[in-house]
Amino acid sequence: MSLLLASIHTALKLAPSNLAEHGEGALPSAFAVSDLASASIGAAGLALAEFLHDHTGQRPAVGVDRRLASFWFASSLRPQGWNPPGLWDPIAGDYATGDGWIRLHTNAPHHRAVAEQVLGAANDRATMAARVAGWNAEELEQAIVDQGGCAAQMRSWAQWQAHPQGQAVGSEPLVQWLPGGEPRAKPWSGSSARPLAGLKVLDLTRVLAGPVASRLLAGLGADVLRIDPPWWNEPAVEPEMTLGKRCARLDLHDLADRATFERLLAQADLLLHGYRADALEGLGYGSQARQRLAPGLVEVSLNAYGWSGPWCNRRGFDSLVQMSSGIAEAGMAWKVADRPMPLPVQALDHATGYLMAASALRALSPSWQQGGQARLSLARTAKLLVEHSDPGQIESGLRAEDQDDQGLVLEQTAWGPAHRLRVPLHISGTPIQWDCPAGPLGAHRARWW
Numbered sequence: 133m134s135l136l137l138a139s140i141h142t143a144l145k146l147a148p149s150n151l152a153e154h155g156e157g158a159l160p161s162a163f164a165v166s167d168l169a170s171a172s173i174g175a176a177g178l179a180l181a182e183f184l185h186d187h188t189g190q191r192p193a194v195g196v197d198r199r200l201a202s203f204w205f206a207s208s209l210r211p212q213g214w215n216p217p218g219l220w221d222p223i224a225g226d227y228a229t230g231d232g233w234i235r236l237h238t239n240a241p242h243h244r245a246v247a248e249q250v251l252g253a254a255n256d257r258a259t260m261a262a263r264v265a266g267w268n269a270e271e272l273e274q275a276i277v278d279q280g281g282c283a284a285q286m287r288s289w290a291q292w293q294a295h296p297q298g299q300a301v302g303s304e305p306l307v308q309w310l311p312g313g314e315p316r317a318k319p320w321s322g323s324s325a326r327p328l329a330g331l332k333v334l335d336l337t338r339v340l341a342g343p344v345a346s347r348l349l350a351g352l353g354a355d356v357l358r359i360d361p362p363w364w365n366e367p368a369v370e371p372e373m374t375l376g377k378r379c380a381r382l383d384l385h386d387l388a389d390r391a392t393f394e395r396l397l398a399q400a401d402l403l404l405h406g407y408r409a410d411a412l413e414g415l416g417y418g419s420q421a422r423q424r425l426a427p428g429l430v431e432v433s434l435n436a437y438g439w440s441g442p443w444c445n446r447r448g449f450d451s452l453v454q455m456s457s458g459i460a461e462a463g464m465a466w467k468v469a470d471r472p473m474p475l476p477v478q479a480l481d482h483a484t485g486y487l488m489a490a491s492a493l494r495a496l497s498p499s500w501q502q503g504g505q506a507r508l509s510l511a512r513t514a515k516l517l518v519e520h521s522d523p524g525q526i527e528s529g530l531r532a533e534d535q536d537d538q539g540l541v542l543e544q545t546a547w548g549p550a551h552r553l554r555v556p557l558h559i560s561g562t563p564i565q566w567d568c569p570a571g572p573l574g575a576h577r578a579r580w581w
Contacts, residue, residue, distance in 0.1 A: 136164065136520040137171040140487065141178070143306035144494050145502060149178050149191070155199035157530040159476045162466035163459065163521040166530070168479055169205045170198035170556075172486040176348060177557045179490035184327060184562070186497045187320050192560040199530050200537065200556035205477040209372050209570075210538055214548040217367045223247070223254055226286075226455075226472045227264040233472050234269045235455045236260070237282035240364075243447075246281030282447045286472050289458030289518060298457070300441025301511045307491050308439060310505040324561045326353030331496070332580055334359065334396055335377065337406035339366055340450065340478060341434055341510065343373035344485025346404055349492065350376030351555070351564040355581055357396065360573050370573060371545050375552075376566030380578035384415050392578050394425055399580055402492055403431045410445045419505075430495045431505045432488045438509045450478040450510055457514040479517065480510045487513070546571040 133141065137151065151174040158166035177194035185191040209216075221238040238244035247260075250272070254260040264272065269285040276283040292298035321329040328349060335346040335358040343358075350356040356377040361384070366373070382389040397403065403422065405412065412418060422429060436448025437456070454460045454474045463473030491506035538551040546569070555564045 134167060134171060134520075136167050136516065137174065139306065139516060139520065140171055140175045144175060144179055144490055146175075146178050146182055146494075147185075149181060149194070151178060152193065152195035153198055154195060155197040155201075157199060159202050159205075160529055161476055162463050163475060163517050165205070165475055165477065165479045165517075166198050166202045167520070168483050168517050169201040170196050172483040173201045173204070173557050176486045176490040176493070177559050179493040180327065180352065180559055180562065183493045183497045184324055186499045187327075188324060192324070192562060195558040197556045197558075200554060202477075202530055203533060203537070203553055204556055205479055205482045207372055208553045210551040210553065211371070211547070212542070212549045212551065216371050216547065219368045223257055223260045225257065226460075227261050228471075229264055229267050229269040229272060232269040233286040233455075234264065234267075234272055235284050235286070235452055235460075235472070236264075236276070237284075237449050237452055242280075243282050246279045247276055247283070249279060250275050250281070277446060280447070282449065282452060284448070284452035284455035286455045286461050287458055288461045292456060292458045297437055297441045297443040297511075300444070301438040301509065301515060304438055304440060304509070304512055306508070306512055306516055307487065308507040309502040310507065311503040321353070325563065327562060328352040328354040331355065331402065332400045333357070333402045333404065334400040335404045337404050337434075338364065339369055340373065340481035341485040341488065342404050342406040343369075344482055345432070345488035345492065346377060347373060347375050348486065348489040348564070349402075351566050352562070354402075357576075357578070357580065358573070359393070359396075359578065362574075365573060371547055371550070371570045374570045374573070376568060378568070378576040379571065379573045380576050381574040382578055384417075396578060396580065397422065397426050397429070400426060400429060402496065403429055404488065404492070405431070405433050406435065407433075408445050408447060409435055409439060428504070430492065432492045432495070432508070433505070434484055434488060434508045434510070436509065437511045439507050448510065450481040453480055453510045453514055457511060458518065459514060462518075480513050483517070484508055484510055484513045543569050545569050546575070
């Protein structure tokens with residue numbers, strides 16, 4: 133067992149078990165990205181094996197294909213005759229400041245509005261670059277964050293470790309377990325083939341980590357209902373991340389929608405949420421209120437920058453955490469480049485998502501004694517990756533994708549036909565398969581089946 137997988141294994145408090153790893157090669161990076169992909173996906177499989185052992189007395193064999201796992205950390209979807217929208221807003225990205233670099237995250241319209249409020253309107257990157265160049269990176273980061281926007285100065289790993297937030301994250305466990313109410317009894321479906329059949333998962337997460345978690349749970353048979361506000365859209369990733377889920381919209385500032393949400397929450401078995409640490413509290417749905425509405429509810433939550441320290445309520449995304457925590461700076465040095473070099477995929481998001489799914493499976497197991505709430509963060513996953521990588525080691529490439537990597541079934545998504553790559557995780561007797569294709573946000577009614 134690799135040290136990286138061993139750390140995850142310990143965090144999830146898994147029984148001694150073996151993970152069969154297949155495939156060769158790795159994504160080119162200063163960091164062990166393919167190791168992280170294989171370990172995090174494999175850990176979710178081991179958590180399911182423990183769940184099944186608790187119910188059946190049998191522990192299935194678990195295997196992971198590290199090459200396919202690496203591909204899934206980028207995208208599993210291969211559209212046939214159509215293309216999804218681009219991932220990034222035209223002015224999102226890295227910019228040189230007067231003393232370093234900063235990343236602006238402007239994919240959401242309100243986040244772009246904040247950046248332009250601070251820096252001035254810009255229709256292209258060249259205009260924005262000229263405006264950013266006159267700023268000190270730390271001052272610009274703070275100015276945008278103070279207005280509710282998203283930005284991150286590029287820091288080195290040493291600078292991050294010395295920063296108050298880096299120190300706070302460094303003291304947090306990879307998975308923080310908190311006591312919850314007495315877990316509600318959930319009848320076992322009796323089927324190893326669809327082990328989560330009948331499980332109601334209320335999904336309040338958005339790009340990308342949380343949706344990765346709920347996608348896997350849906351593939352194991354869970355009824356996943358995703359809730360978004362009326363104004364939120366993710367056109368670039370909806371075909372990838374809504375697979376197997378029903379997606380509805382509710383405005384939690386509206387009294388009728390709040391009543392609907394509370395009925396859904398009261399019937400849910402598992403809540404996934406990716407709100408900032410104080411966001412649900414601000415809506416009147418803090419931890420105590422949630423447990424009062426749904427006694428015994430299992431919760432798995434994440435945020436960007438950890439659950440303690442001065443930045444615990446800061447908005448953040450994978451690309452911003454990479455800038456803050458030294459990953460982009462280390463990539464720049466490794467590549468001998470003249471600008472920040474992020475990971476080749478949004479590995480913090482994907483890995484944290486699979487760890488969220490694994491945490492949910494652990495908390496749902498009948499033998500679990502560690503509490504009904506798990507907390508994870510992108511920044512803590514970044515620490516896991518940095519501390520289990522050798523920046524001086526150049527990773528070899530992966531064998532190119534071929535036809536055999538794609539599934540035989542043509543999926544009819546709401547946007548057009550597509551193939552999915554074969555699932556990298558294999559659990560004997562438990563195929564991972566989805567009951568409904570990907571579709572747009574808000575396509576369904578806010579109700580359980």
